[in-house]
Each structure stands twice: as C-alpha cells, then as structure tokens.
Amino acid sequence: MTRPMTRRQALQSASLGFGYTAFASLLAGKPHFPARAKNVIFCFMPGGVSHVDSFDPKPKLNELDGQSFSGFYQVGAKAETNRKWVGSPWQFKQHGQSGAWVSDLFPHLATCVDHMAIVRSMVSGFPLHPRANLLMHTGRNTGGFPSLGSWVNYALGSENKNLPGYVLLHAGAVPPGGLENFSNGFLPATYQATAMQAEGKPVLNIDPADKDPKIQRAKLDALLQQDRQFLSTTRNDDAIDSAIRNYEMAYTMQSVVPDVLSLDKESPATKALYGLEVGDRHQRNYALQCLRARRLVEAGVRFVEITCPEVYGGDNGTWDQHSELKKGHEGNARITDQPIAGLIKDLASRGLLKETLIVWATEFGRTPHAPKPDCRDHHETAFTIWMAGGGIKGGLTYGSTDEMGMKSIENVTEVHDLHATILHTLGLDHKKLTYRFGGREVSLTDVHGTLIKAVLT
Amino acid sequence: MTRRPPSAAELERFASLAPELSRLHKLAPDKLLSSRQVWKDLAHSLFNRKEFLYFP
Numbered sequence: 001m002t003r004p005m006t007r008r009q010a011l012q013s014a015s016l017g018f019g020y021t022a023f024a025s026l027l028a029g030k031p032h033f034p035a036r037a038k039n040v041i042f043c044f045m046p047g048g049v050s051h052v053d054s055f056d057p058k059p060k061l062n063e064l065d066g067q068s069f070s071g072f073y074q075v076g077a078k079a080e081t082n083r084k085w086v087g088s089p090w091q092f093k094q095h096g097q098s099g100a101w102v103s104d105l106f107p108h109l110a111t112c113v114d115h116m117a118i119v120r121s122m123v124s125g126f127p128l129h130p131r132a133n134l135l136m137h138t139g140r141n142t143g144g145f146p147s148l149g150s151w152v153n154y155a156l157g158s159e160n161k162n163l164p165g166y167v168l169l170h171a172g173a174v175p176p177g178g179l180e181n182f183s184n185g186f187l188p189a190t191y192q193a194t195a196m197q198a199e200g201k202p203v204l205n206i207d208p209a210d211k212d213p214k215i216q217r218a219k220l221d222a223l224l225q226q227d228r229q230f231l232s233t234t235r236n237d238d239a240i241d242s243a244i245r246n247y248e249m250a251y252t253m254q255s256v257v258p259d260v261l262s263l264d265k266e267s268p269a270t271k272a273l274y275g276l277e278v279g280d281r282h283q284r285n286y287a288l289q290c291l292r293a294r295r296l297v298e299a300g301v302r303f304v305e306i307t308c309p310e311v312y313g314g315d316n317g318t319w320d321q322h323s324e325l326k327k328g329h330e331g332n333a334r335i336t337d338q339p340i341a342g343l344i345k346d347l348a349s350r351g352l353l354k355e356t357l358i359v360w361a362t363e364f365g366r367t368p369h370a371p372k373p374d375c376r377d378h379h380e381t382a383f384t385i386w387m388a389g390g391g392i393k394g395g396l397t398y399g400s401t402d403e404m405g406m407k408s409i410e411n412v413t414e415v416h417d418l419h420a421t422i423l424h425t426l427g428l429d430h431k432k433l434t435y436r437f438g439g440r441e442v443s444l445t446d447v448h449g450t451l452i453k454a455v456l457t
Numbered sequence: 458m459t460r461r462p463p464s465a466a467e468l469e470r471f472a473s474l475a476p477e478l479s480r481l482h483k484l485a486p487d488k489l490l491s492s493r494q495v496w497k498d499l500a501h502s503l504f505n506r507k508e509f510l511y512f513p
Contacts, residue, residue, distance in 0.1 A: 218477055
C-alpha cells in the first residue's frame with residue numbers, strides 16, 4: 001500500500017463515475033498518522049544559492065582568499081586547473097536566541113532564525129541544474145516522475161473543493177528541468193500544479209468568454225453531458241477524466257480565485273511587512289506571491305511553490321552566479337529576503353505558522369573556489385536549506401560541512417531525506433505513500449529517505 | 458473529427474440547447490436560425506468536446 005484507498009478508487013467502487021467532483025474534498029485522503037502541518041509553502045531558489053555566503057560561514061575560506069585551490073574540479077569534459085579559493089564578500093553574524101549564523105545577505109530572514117531549522121549538510125549528487133532541480137522536485141534526476149507537490153496533493157487533496165491542491169506561483173521563469181519540475185508524472189493529471197503568475201491576470205484564460213453566466217452554464221452543461229458520454233466509452237481514461245474536472249475546476253475558480261488573491265482586505269501594515277510597496281518590480285512581484293501564498297493556504301490549498309523571477313544568472317536559475325557573484329546574490333537576496341521573512345512573521349502572528357511548513361531550498365550550493373574572483377560554480381557536495389513552521393523545531397542548526405565548505409561531513413542529508421521529512425510533517429509515511437506504476441509500487445523517495453528526526457518537534 | 462454520425466441523444470441535446478441559448482440572448486423565436494451568436498455558442502460548446510481533443 002499504499003494509501004488506504006484513493007479518491008478515484010473510492011468513487012469508482014461506489015459507481016459514482018464522473019459526478020464525484022463535488023464530493024472530492026469529503027473523500028480526500030487521510031494522513032497515515034497525526035500531522036503537524038496542514039500545508040506547505042516551498043520557496044525554491046533556482047540556480048544554486050551559495051552556502052558559504054548565506055548560512056554556512058567559513059572563516060578559513062576568507063583566510064585563504066586568493067590562494068591556489070589544489071583540489072580537483074570538473075563539470076564538463078575537461079578538468080579545470082588554476083582555481084583559487086574565494087572568500088565570502090559578506091559578513092556573518094549570529095542572530096536570535098539560538099545564535100544561528102546568517103550573512104548580511106539576508107537581514108530580514110536573520111530576524112526569523114528562531115523559527116528556522118537550518119540544514120547545512122545537504123548533498124545532491126548532481127552538479128547540473130536540470131537534473132538537480134528535478135531531483136529536488138521529484139526525487140529523481142530525470143523527468144516523468146510526480147513532483148513533491150503532486151504527491152502531497154494526491155495523498156491529501158485540497159481542503160477547498162473550489163481550488164486546486166497544488167499551486168505554482170511564478171514570475172514567468174521556468175527553472176531548468178522545465179515543467180517536469182511541477183508535473184504529476186504518472187499520477188492522475190489532476191494532481192499537477194496550477195500555475196498563477198505574478199503580473200497581469202494570475203490565471204490565464206480564467207475570465208469567462210460569456211458575459212452572461214447563465215449562457216456559460218448552459219454551454220458548459222451541454223459540454224459536460226457530451227464529455228461524460230465520451231468518457232464512458234474510454235473506460236474512464238484518466239487524461240479525459242482529469243480534463244473534464246479541470247474544466248469544472250476552472251469554472252469554480254472563476255468566482256473564487258479573484259477573491260482569494262485579492263489584497264483589498266490586507267492592511268497597509270501587512271503589505272509593508274512583505275515589502276509589497278517598496279523596492280523594484282521584481283521584489284514587489286515576489287512579495288505579492290508570498291502574500292498570495294498565505295492567502296492560498298488559508299483558503300485550503302495544500303501545497304504552494306513560489307519560484308524566483310529570472311533577473312540574474314542567465315536562464316539557468318537566477319542564483320547561478322558564475323560571474324558577478326556579489327551583484328547577483330545581493331540582487332536575489334534583496335528580492336526574496338523581506339517577502340519570505342514577512343511571510344513567516346505574518347503566518348506566526350495569525351497562528352498559522354504552526355500548521356504551515358515553509359521550506360526554503362535550492363538545488364545545490366556553490367564552489368568555495370573559482371577560476372576568477374567574484375564568481376562561484378556548481379557545488380553538489382554541500383549546500384544549505386532551511387525549514388520553518390509546522391512540525392519543525394525552530395532555532396536549530398543541523399549538520400555541518402568541512403572548514404572550507406567543500407563537503408558535508410556531519411549528519412549528511414540527501415534530498416530524499418528532506419522529502420521524507422516534509423511528508424512526515426504532513427502525517428505521511430514516505431514508504432507508504434505509493435502509486436502503482438510500471439508493475440511496482442513507486443514512491444517519492446524510491447528506496448531512499450531517512451527522516452531528519454533532529455529537526456522535527 | 459469523430460467520423461461518426463450524431464447519436465439521437467446528442468441531436469436532442471443540441472436541439473434543446475439552441476432555443477435555450479436563443480432565449481438567454483433574448484431573441485425572438487424566428488431569429489434563431491439566423492443568429493450568429495447562438496450558432497457561435499453552439500459551436501463553442503461542440504468543438505470543446507474532449508472527443509475532438511483526445512485520442513487515447
């Protein structure tokens with residue numbers, strides 16, 4: 001097993017056929033054990049945030065700044081020589097009661113460390129963006145597998161029958177690995193992410209073409225009858241079933257989404273907390289998406305991912321600073337720091353942080369050495385992520401890297417471990433959450449995954 | 458296209474939808490056959506069918 005019974009199985013066995021949409025929320029899957037978190041907000045930092053410049057200070061690296069790196073480094077066909085250690089251009093300080101170290105890059109997040117469990121000992125195994133992104137999102141380094149959000153949506157469903165269970169808040173950029181990062185893979189198509197963009201209409205094509213709702217409903221009813229009839233001739237083909245339900249979901253979203261995403265009722269103080277009315281367009285967009293994330297989880301959306309705008313780093317993720325490290329990392333930090341800190345504080349003040357898990361993660365770290373100053377390359381043997389909120393012990397720093405930040409050496413944590421831990425906070429056993437595909441029970445973590453028990457409450 | 462003739466149920470469905478749309482558009486009964494809007498609505502509903510879009 002799997003889940004006790006999927007909604008699909010329950011509904012099919014009850015011979016309700018298609019018309020179960022209205023009952024979907026009532027039949028949402030139950031957790032395997034009591035959950036600490038009800039929702040997840042995943043703040044993904046594409047491109048590779050430098051661990052030695054953010055949450056993992058390395059005084060020795062600063063000492064050796066500019067001196068030759070004698071180790072081996074190879075990403076392409078040829079090993080690179082003549083690399084030098086690169087010290088961090090940012091100062092680190094201890095913050096909060098926990099005394100967690102955070103660099104000057106994140107002055108706002110630094111005020112939230114007592115909510116955060118910082119995991120400094122991550123490893124990925126894949127030093128290239130597409131594979132590392134897919135691993136972080138789907139537990140596999142190739143496409144075709146369900147994303148974390150899809151697994152959660154499949155397991156628990158949406159708490160709101162008028163909203164999807166998995167929403168992607170983006171600003172136009174798709175991280176390397178493409179839309180496979182947000183795919184349902186082999187799970188039923190209805191569990192894929194629903195994208196909402198920062199600028200313009202959040203959901204494309206959501207406005208009804210018919211001004212008179214009665215005309216729209218008459219047309220949709222006729223269409224629904226036709227489609228139900230067709231579905232019955234295809235042995236309830238999943239793609240058709242999901243497409244029909246997507247139409248109906250789109251119909252309900254037409255009335256619900258504008259209200260859920262409206263900021264009219266948000267106070268000036270709340271908007272200021274997120275930095276919604278300061279900074280440039282990119283920061284405002286990111287702040288907008290963070291505030292929307294809070295509103296979406298309040299409305300019952302189970303899993304929300306927020307991705308960064310592609311401002312720096314070419315098209316490989318905005319944190320991908322192979323050059324202009326200082327400019328790029330400072331720019332990205334400025335865009336994301338205050339909005340995420342605002343999100344944590346806003347959730348905490350509303351009593352929602354204890355039931356909302358916030359995950360801040362990137363696909364890998366950046367090299368402590370480089371062929372030139374002010375740059376760092378991909379580094380999969382050590383990087384940092386953090387979690388806060390539901391089920392997570394705040395004020396904790398877990399794991400460590402060696403004195404130069406080259407390798408994770410204590411409590412080495414794999415991406416599968418992170419996934420297992422995220423599912424655990426939601427009351428899900430990663431070994432039991434499976435779906436039969438290709439003749440076997442397949443899970444997010446495959447044969448891997450060990451809970452990071454130290455970070456759990 | 459479906460390469461099949463409409464079923465009796467489908468004919469009945471669209472035969473009743475057309476006057477309903479005409480009524481919702483507040484058209485006189487004799488304007489139904491010449492109403493661009495009604496036939497546009499019918500085509501909109503017809504061509505969005507999953508049967509036209511999916512080939513399992």
